[in-house]
Amino acid sequence: MNPIKLCINRQSRELVAFNGSATDIPPLFQSNVQDFQVQIVDPDPTQPLTGFIAVDGQGWGLRMSVGGTPAGTPGQVPIALQDTWTWDPTNKWFTASLALNTAAIDSYLGSMASSAAYFEINSTSGGNRTTLLQSQILLLAVIDEQTTSPPGPVNSYLTKAECLALFAQLLGTPGTHIRLTSPGSIYARELGVNDDGSTIDNIIKL
Numbered sequence: 001m002n003p004i005k006l007c008i009n010r011q012s013r014e015l016v017a018f019n020g021s022a023t024d025i026p027p028l029f030q031s032n033v034q035d036f037q038v039q040i041v042d043p044d045p046t047q048p049l050t051g052f053i054a055v056d057g058q059g060w061g062l063r064m065s066v067g068g069t070p071a072g073t074p075g076q077v078p079i080a081l082q083d084t085w086t087w088d089p090t091n092k093w094f095t096a097s098l099a100l101n102t103a104a105i106d107s108y109l110g111s112m113a114s115s116a117a118y119f120e121i122n123s124t125s126g127g128n129r130t131t132l133l134q135s136q137i138l139l140l141a142v143i144d145e146q147t148t149s150p151p152g153p154v155n156s157y158l159t160k161a162e163c164l165a166l167f168a169q170l171l172g173t174p175g176t177h178i179r180l181t182s183p184g185s186i187y188a189r190e191l192g193v194n195d196d197g198s199t200i201d202n203i204i205k206l
Contacts, residue, residue, distance in 0.1 A: 003035035003095065008121065008132045010040050010055065015133065018052050019093075025119055027138040028066070030109055031101045031145060038062060038085075038121060039093040040132065054092040061085070061124035062094050066117050066137070068108065079104035079117070105139070114140045181206070 007021035008014070015023050018041055028034060044051030062085040065078035080102055085094040109115050119137040123130045158166070168178050177192040177200065185206055192200035 003037040005037045005039075006121075006133075007039045007041055007052070009043065009052065010130075010132055011043060013131075013133060015135075016041065016052060018054075025135055025137045027114075027140045028098075028100055028119075030105050030139065030141050032142075033097050033099050033101060035095070035097050036064065036082075037093050037095050038064070039091075040123070056092060057087060057094065057123070058089060059125065060087070062096075063120075063122040063124065063129075064096070064098055065120050065122075066098070066100070066105075066139070067120070068117060070118055070120075070134070077104075079108050100139075109139060109141050112141065114138055 004026065005019065005021040006025070007016050007018040009016045015021070015025070017023050019039065021037075021039065040055040040057055041052035042055055044053045061083065063081070063083045065082075066080040067076060067078040070076065080098055080100050082096050082098045085096040087094055108117070115138075117137055117139045119133075119135050120131065121133040123132055169176070172178075175192075177190045180189045180191070182188065188204050188206055190200060190202045190204060194200060
């Protein structure tokens, strides 16, 4: 897993820094399946300004959702939802993955490169729901949708070493010969010059 770590202060209903958690929800990408680690805390009375105590969520349920602008009228439908989480009693946090590869996400983004959305986390216990966090986030469309083969390579620049190996230089290094090969790679003609000024023009068999 490569989770986004979120820690929620249930007294202020906001994200806080605890155990390396993020204090802002980063942009979420269309078509991803994003891992999350969610921990719920209370302020530590012995360190009220900076300290937190992890809340024991044993037996709780958790619901994470993404959707459009909330409204008071019935009929709100999330475009992404995860309601099945694994509770870690040792570390006191929940883990799960949120599927963002849904048709509802695709439809919500449409042709746009990005769109604002709302992110919400609710805990459930004894049939009751408690909204722990609601925040605006940014949904981003992706370039690579993994639906087609990658494009073939286009013309690229050669390195200096590749150029020297491939092309004859206008001013060659001392002792350099130019070799011209026959179509069948049977014979070759070598061209060069000797130190006494005489030419080198040999036909050799390969």
